[in-house]
Amino acid sequence: MTAIVVANLVKRFGALTAVRDISFDVASGQVTALLGRNGAGKTTTIEILEGFSAPTSGTVRVLGADPHRGSRAWRARIGLVLQSTSLDGQLTVAEALSLYGGLYPRPMAVAEVLDAIDLAGDAGTRIGALSGGQQRRVDLGIAVIGRPEMLFLDEPTTGLDPEARRRLWTVIQNLTASGTTVLLTTHYLDEAQYLASRVIVLADGRIAADATPEGLRAMGGAPVIRFRLPAHAPALPGRLAQHESQHEVTLPSDDVAADLALLVGWARDYDVDLTGLEVGPPSLEDAYLSLTEATSHA
Amino acid sequence: MPRMLAAQIRYQLTLLTRTPRVFIAGVLMPGLLLALELGKRHASSSTLTAAVAGLTIFGTLSIAYLSNASALVVAREDGVLRRWRASPLPAWAYFTGRMIAAVLSADIAALVVLLAGVSMAGLHLSAGATASLIAAVSLGALTLACAGTAITPLLPNGQGANGVLAVTYVPLLIFSGGFGGGVQGQPHWLTTAMSYLPVRPVVDAATHALEHPGPMPARDFLVLLGWAAGCLALSARFFRWDPVRPAHARRPQPA
Numbered sequence: 001m002t003a004i005v006v007a008n009l010v011k012r013f014g015a016l017t018a019v020r021d022i023s024f025d026v027a028s029g030q031v032t033a034l035l036g037r038n039g040a041g042k043t044t045t046i047e048i049l050e051g052f053s054a055p056t057s058g059t060v061r062v063l064g065a066d067p068h069r070g071s072r073a074w075r076a077r078i079g080l081v082l083q084s085t086s087l088d089g090q091l092t093v094a095e096a097l098s099l100y101g102g103l104y105p106r107p108m109a110v111a112e113v114l115d116a117i118d119l120a121g122d123a124g125t126r127i128g129a130l131s132g133g134q135q136r137r138v139d140l141g142i143a144v145i146g147r148p149e150m151l152f153l154d155e156p157t158t159g160l161d162p163e164a165r166r167r168l169w170t171v172i173q174n175l176t177a178s179g180t181t182v183l184l185t186t187h188y189l190d191e192a193q194y195l196a197s198r199v200i201v202l203a204d205g206r207i208a209a210d211a212t213p214e215g216l217r218a219m220g221g222a223p224v225i226r227f228r229l230p231a232h233a234p235a236l237p238g239r240l241a242q243h244e245s246q247h248e249v250t251l252p253s254d255d256v257a258a259d260l261a262l263l264v265g266w267a268r269d270y271d272v273d274l275t276g277l278e279v280g281p282p283s284l285e286d287a288y289l290s291l292t293e294a295t296s297h298a
Numbered sequence: 299m300p301r302m303l304a305a306q307i308r309y310q311l312t313l314l315t316r317t318p319r320v321f322i323a324g325v326l327m328p329g330l331l332l333a334l335e336l337g338k339r340h341a342s343s344s345t346l347t348a349a350v351a352g353l354t355i356f357g358t359l360s361i362a363y364l365s366n367a368s369a370l371v372v373a374r375e376d377g378v379l380r381r382w383r384a385s386p387l388p389a390w391a392y393f394t395g396r397m398i399a400a401v402l403s404a405d406i407a408a409l410v411v412l413l414a415g416v417s418m419a420g421l422h423l424s425a426g427a428t429a430s431l432i433a434a435v436s437l438g439a440l441t442l443a444c445a446g447t448a449i450t451p452l453l454p455n456g457q458g459a460n461g462v463l464a465v466t467y468v469p470l471l472i473f474s475g476g477f478g479g480g481v482q483g484q485p486h487w488l489t490t491a492m493s494y495l496p497v498r499p500v501v502d503a504a505t506h507a508l509e510h511p512g513p514m515p516a517r518d519f520l521v522l523l524g525w526a527a528g529c530l531a532l533s534a535r536f537f538r539w540d541p542v543r544p545a546h547a548r549r550p551q552p553a
Contacts, residue, residue: 086377
């Protein structure tokens with residue numbers, strides 16, 4: 001089953017083309033991350049899929065329907081976490097969940113959602129009195145209370161501290177374990193890696209890559225040798241020195257054995273501790289940066 | 299669907315009752331102004347009636363127009379409207395709930411001001427007069443809630459909303475007798491102009507209800523109905539669920 005079909009999607013705002021002829025499908029039950037820099041077309045794409053704006057050209061189907069003409073019945077199958085928190089601060093958490101739950105044919109029980117978003121202790125607290133991370137969890141609770149088949153998460157953890165982000169990830173993971181299809185936009189690569197089984201990278205309105213997180217790392221090019229230099233380390237031999245920055249060496253290597261031999265020889269000669277030495281594919285961040293930079297310079 | 303609408307009314311009433319501005323502008327201010335008005339002169343029966351009717355409608359205008367419009371703009375800015383739009387709730391149910399809540403709040407505020415008039419100045423009030431006044435307030439609140447919804451496309455954001463709303467509502471209130479002092483001495487053209495705008499007919503209808511309990515004068519009724527229908531039509535055509543994004547926010551940003 002295919003939950004999302006996007007074919008030759010183009011979106012223009014006057015002279016600006018925000019999305020340039022992109023096509024992709026998302027299978028039911030898949031968690032897909034849409035990555036890209038600011039202005040890459042992520043939010044424009046997700047807003048078209050959510051039904052908030054119409055494409056300039058191309059075809060979009062979500063759960064078999066044109067989102068821009070989505071009926072009430074279609075909306076009851078969709079859950080959204082918008083880019084910024086969108087809640088009435090005067091309502092309590094339980095009131096808000098109960099209010100939105102009443103709009104769906106077979107909603108989850110309020111207590112069940114409160115447990116899922118880890119806010120059972122704050123059921124009677126006004127939303128305006130909650131922290132940013134807690135408010136984001138209420139957003140998520142409202143998005144899932146109708147048991148959506150399709151969940152859109154637009155930068156759900158932007159602005160949250162690392163602990164709040166981790167907690168929200170756990171909540172999302174628990175909620176999506178039941179097979180809900182999820183489309184997530186994010187700036188955080190660790191978030192995409194943690195939550196998504198597929199990553200679509202947008203750059204300048206086009207798809208720059210469409211792969212699993214591991215596949216995306218492999219696209220980043222040659223394996224990388226990484227290690228942190230100890231304080232007062234002697235000068236590195238020529239080729240290695242070129243890849244040192246702020247006491248960290250990150251060396252893309254076409255010949256790992258030769259480069260390692262050079263490094264180990266240097267370490268023996270000067271009795272340098274190589275604890276922490278890593279050899280592996282480029283990180284998701286390296287791969288993402290190399291992809292988006294390549295596209296923006298194309 | 300009735301369950302959904304009832305939930306919307308309850309929700310909107312909850313928001314109104316938890317917003318101090320609504321109580322201050324809709325109940326406290328008219329009550330204080332009534333006390334001041336009664337204290338500054340020996341009130342004749344007609345002066346007292348004009349003061350109670352005018353200040354009752356002052357509360358109605360504050361709740362149904364001013365608070366309603368500014369709350370809608372803030373909800374639009376905060377993304378709350380976008381969330382409702384994305385939900386299975388039909389748009390008509392959202393606005394109907396909002397308007398019914400505004401009418402009920404205005405009715406309650408009107409009863410409080412009436413009771414203040416009775417207790418502070420011995421206003422004689424029959425059941426018929428009370429019912430007629432509440433009918434006038436209800437229709438007035440509905441019309442003003444429609445007007446408050448229709449004006450929101452002109453209000454760019456919550457910060458600018460109060461300024462624009464003040465420009466529209468303060469002159470209307472002053473020249474329609476909404477501060478309770480009557481409208482004697484106004485030029486004829488101004489009185490005529492005000493009679494076609496949506497506040498003066500409500501004040502007149504409220505005064506009429508207190509003096510001659512019974513149905514609202516047909517002309518006032520038709521003017522209010524016309525405004526309500528016109529504002530609904532404008533809202534249906536121009537209402538915005540989303541804030542206007544500045545042009546620079548739509549351009550790609552440098553990384």
